[in-house]
Amino acid sequence: MAHLMTVPWLLLLIWMAHCAASRATRARADLLNVCMDAKHHKEKPGPEDNLHNQCSPWKKNSCCSTNTSQEAHKDISYLYRFNWDHCGTMAAECKRHFIQDTCLYECSPNLGPWIQQVDQSWRKERILDVPLCKEDCQQWWEDCRTSFTCKSNWHKGWDWTSGYNQCPVGASCHPFHFYFPTPAALCEEIWTHSYKLSNYSRGSGRCIQMWFDPAQGNPNEEVARFYAEAMSRAGLHGAWPLACSLSLMLFWVFS
Template identity: 75%
Template sequence: MEPACKRHFIQDSCLYECSPNLGPWIQEVNQSWRKERFLHVPLCKEDCERWWEDCRTSSTCKTDWHKGWDWSSGVNKCPAETVCHTFEFSFPTPASLCEGLWSHSYKVSNYSRGSGRCIQMWFDPAQGNPNEEVARFYAQAMTSKAVAHGRGLFLPSLALALPLLLLV
């Protein structure tokens, strides 16, 4: 993997593991290795395009990295009989990479960085976290939609509910 490509995967891991602003997109799942995941996070189109551009010449044997790896040796390896191709071959568009790579964890937004309507993978923390405004916007929209449809807001756990409630 090219170093510029690897940076995006490191940043993606940091966002996934550490961001308090993904609460509106957390869904319960029944998988042996986790109970929750995020789904359809609106990723700013420029961040997706840059990720794809920086990874175009790197190689992969899979288009969905969530499942299907060979773990028999204790580390993830490509499944038998798979062939590695460039990311550009495996993911012909930026959206196919960003939306397909992690089973639709991300949804490429039509909004741009700084709009307050899409999650930015990259930002300068000294300038504040632009994803706070995005999470607040979507949390309020989801709450309003649930109330308008006569449903209470489903909150999978207190650990997830607290950041969401703080945003609203």
């Protein structure tokens, strides 16, 4: 009789594991084609025919508005009042990477797998450890070698008394490579680990491209799917061992 009593319990646990796995799958599907809950992002992605200049690759499906894309190209824009030229004029070839970085952050609907909740006054979500293609990171670092900065983490520690960021007292201006000795240091430290230098190359389907030709489609859609599916499989694998462990415990109790 005791053994018979375990059968419905085992069936219940199998059903619970299935529900947990289904919830994990749905949660991973929710990571695709989404916008962050942040300061200037749209609630949902959609077409924006008039995205400006470097933000235009996302015009078919974007989390940013036309106005946001225009502001992303301005010095000390209303977006964040950030001054790229805090240590003298930033080289144009360097600044274009920061504009592209801003466009990716504001416009991309393909960053869902790396969105994390945060408790900050200006946003409720952020990205963490987005695998940036190694060529994009390397070129960013190379093109900024002749420009100057005074900090390695640009998210915090600035003097904002003037209404825009200035170097804090005691911080000295040096070439970028002083604060960012490697491409990884630049990409990973400048925005508090929003990005992570990937070992994968552009076109691999395994890393996010900051730069891409929209005529060839958006390669980051495939990348987001790959990581979302990987997270889904991890959720499935995590649900079944729990069910099996509980099943064994019940079997031991009732046997």
